Amino acid sequence: MSRIVSITAIGLLLAVATLPVHAQSGKGEAKAKKLYCWNKGSERICSDTLPQDAINNAREEFSAASGLRRGEVERTLTEEERAEAAVAAAQRQLDLAAEQTRQRTEQAMLSTYENENDLRRVFVERTGIIDNNVQTARYNVASLRDALVSLLGTAGDRELAGQPVVEKQAASIRQRHTELVAQLRMQNSFEQQRRALDVEIEETLQRYRLLKGVATDPRG
Incomplete structure (x- = not known):
């Protein structure tokens, strides 16, 4: 027993x-x-x-x-714990793959680019696209702001004259305001992308210099 x-x-x-x-x-x-x-x-x-x-x-x-x-x-894992363990294992595989990719990329970088100027050319197209997006968004924001200020001025003049703001005019004001807010968000997004690209470029150049065993570029 x-x-x-x-x-x-x-x-x-x-x-x-x-x-x-x-x-x-x-x-x-x-x-x-x-x-x-x-x-x-x-x-x-x-x-x-x-x-x-x-x-x-x-x-x-x-x-x-x-x-x-x-x-x-060890105690038997719950379904949730097994799922978490599977996710963690998958993440480890992704991290390993990323590290292997980084190593291959660095070897390709050394064998492909003779100097920093060659490497900088890789980013020219991306830089041009983002800069164009930033400039376009800024132009749109300025235009929409001017249009909104004009509409608000007209509406204010009518009120000062004791006349009501008609619905069509009020709708135009709401529409321009909505468009302005959307363009401001877009402009902010593009400007963040540009700053992130600057960081990426500098980190890539720093890594290239380290791999090449050269001194830091005095322009940095």
């Missing part, structure tokens, strides 16, 4: 050590038996069998013959 008691790990070892000699040197199958210890709430449970409700618990395993610790089993 299974023996299940609440006992500390030290108590377990003492109990096993005091077993009769014949109990420790029985048949081969008896020597292979294990003792399991796991936590159940605040209790430490030890038994020579593992109940169904403890299968997923973290536990320690001891030899029933010698009382020596034979191993440890």
Whole structure:
């Protein structure tokens, strides 16, 4: 019959050590038996069998013959924990792939570009596109702001003259305001992209100099 008691790990070892000699040197199958210890709430449970409700618990395993610790089993992960572990493993694979790509890119950089000017030309097209976007957005913002100020001025003149602002005029004001807000957001986005590109260019040049073993460009 299974023996299940609440006992500390030290108590377990003492109990096993005091077993009769014949109990420790029985048949081969008896020597292979294990003792399991796991936590159940605040209790430490030890038994020579593992109940169904403890299968997923973290536990320690001891030899029933010698009382020596034979191993440890981690608790079974929940579905959420398994999903998180899978995501973490996938991220590690992505990080490894990114590092390998970076190394290949650096080797290509060294073999392709003779100097910094050659490397800077790689960014010319991207820089031109973003600069054009920034300038266009700024022009649109200025035009919409002027149009909105004009509409608001006309509406204010009508009110000062004691005339109501007609719905068509009010709708035009709302429309211009909406367009201005959208263009301001677009302008901010383009300007952020331009600043990020400047950082990318400088970091790439710094890495290139390091790989080439050359001094920092005095223009930096």
